[in-house]
Amino acid sequence: MxxxxxxxxxxxxxxxxxxxxxxxxxxxxxxxxxxxxxxxxxxxxxxxxxxxxxxxxxxxxxxxxxxxxxxxxxxxFTPGHYMNEMIPAMYLGASSVEEIFEFRVIMEVEVAGIAARKATDADIERLSQSLKRMTDIRGDINAYTKEDFHFHMILAEISGNSLVIHLMGLLTDVLEAAIQNVTRTIGEDSGLKYHNLLLEAIKIHNYDMAKTVMREHVEIALKNFKATSALSE
Missing domain, CATH: 1.10.10.10 (Winged helix-like DNA-binding domain superfamily/Winged helix DNA-binding domain)
Structure with missing residues (x-):
């Protein structure tokens, strides 16, 4: 520009x-x-x-x-600099993305399990609508990334843990930026696949399945990102 x-x-x-x-x-x-x-x-x-x-x-x-x-x-910059929300977030190299996705494993795996236990029919409908929007807007990376993060924010809200919800809110920009960075590199297929699997686990309130799917989702996305980034160097 x-x-x-x-x-x-x-x-x-x-x-x-x-x-x-x-x-x-x-x-x-x-x-x-x-x-x-x-x-x-x-x-x-x-x-x-x-x-x-x-x-x-x-x-x-x-x-x-x-x-x-x-x-x-x-x-x-590294992700640690972003704890102040004044600092913009699109500043993410490969090492920063790796740290952020490690953080997501630490936090979001358990959140997914708790969400599976607590989800109401209304919660499941919210997730279903979010996943439908992700599918409909695939190809528009900016819009897709925001909806991808929104899906994960819904999971945090379903968990009912105010600290998790607040932290996800504070880190919205940096998490969206990392998701966008990875999605631009590896595409949307993996994300859509695992969001579908997450939704299925939550529909049947399967705590262990939801945690397993979330862990695989984040770890495989990071693995593919690192492999693709290495090839392009």
């Missing part, structure tokens, strides 16, 4: 939002040096003070680091 000249309203915020979006889109990757302040001023058509304010804001958020005499550089 090319940088665009700024309209003369909320100038500083517009510059900040465009720079942030470049980071989220992966236009500038961790460790890369950003264009100079003068180059950014020319691209945006704004003053140096405006550009500097936006860069400082990104630095405060931890997205950039300023090196004296060198300029501004994109910071390297």
């Amino acid at each position: 090319a940088l665009q000249a700024i309209k003369k309203t909320n100038i500083s915020e517009q510059v900040f939002n465009q720079l942030k979006q470049q980071l989220l889109d992966g236009t500038w990757t961790p460790g890369q040096k950003l264009p100079s302040e003068n180059e950014l001023c020319a691209a945006f058509g704004v003053s140096r003070i405006t550009v500097r304010q936006a860069l400082q804001k990104l630095t405060v958020l931890g997205l950039l680091e300023t090196r004296l005499g060198e300029g501004s550089f994109v910071r390297e």
